[in-house]
Amino acid sequence: MISLNLFYEKYPSTIRVHEKWIPIITDFREYIRLFDMLRCxxxxxxxxxxxxxxxxxEDITIDADAIMxxxxxxxxxxPADEQYSEEIETPRKKNLFSYTIDYPYILSGFLRDYGIDLETIEYLHWWKFRALFDGLSDDTEIKQRIMYRGIDLSTVKDKEEKKRIARIQRAIRLPAEQLSDYDIGNVFA
Known part of the structure; x- marks a missing residue:
């Protein structure tokens, strides 16, 4: 994943395309908007x-390298990480949340855990948003939804517990067409 030490290094604001460092937009809202656009x-x-x-x-040609x-x-x-390789295939992961559908729970989690109002914050770097999102308390509604959506019912032995979890999963399931972050790289393939 990240080889930078973000305690003392800045979040990236450029990416390398054709051996040139190109400045990019980094605000979290723009990437959530991108996910919505890619699903359209x-x-x-x-x-x-x-x-x-x-x-x-900067004006560049959008090709496979730029998209990657x-x-x-x-x-x-x-890409500076020694373990990084363009040949690495990321296995498709089950999408466990949606920025659109789960918006109220993400918003409330950030307000409760960090005192950050995602609607009014002027700027938040995408990577910092993701780190904060991943670090939300397990008892926030969004983390509970992610946990229940991720349970493989075939691993639950107790019949009553399996029924209870299945009922919860039906109530909070996501539409099948949702893209995960890992699908983004394959959109134009």
Whole structure:
């Protein structure tokens, strides 16, 4: 994942495309907006490429390398990491949350745990947002939803517990078309 030590190094504001460091937009809202755009069936691939181009603060050609570099930024991958490789295949993970559907629970979790109002905060770097999101308390509603959505019912032995969890999973399930962060890199493949 990240090889930077973010205690003393700055969050990245550039990504490397064709051996050149290109400044990019880094606010968390813009990447949530990007996920929504990529899920939009009404936009053609060509239109999505034009939108992606807006994330680069210099004029560049959007090609596979540019999309891969932006995907790596979204996934918080550091190309300088010795373990990093463009050949690494990330297995498809089950999506356990949606920024759109779970918005109220994400908002309330940030307010409760950090006192951060995501609606009014002027700026929050994408990587910091992700670190804070991952660090939310296990008893926040969003973390509870993620936990229940991630339970594999085949591993639950007790019949009553399995029924209880299945009932919860049905009540909080996400629509099948949701993209996970890991799907972003494959959108234009």
């Amino acid at each position: 069936d009404e936009l053609k691939s060509r239109e999505k490429v034009f939108i992606i181009q807006e994330y680069f603060l 570099a932006l995907s790596d930024f979204i996934l918080m991958l550091d």
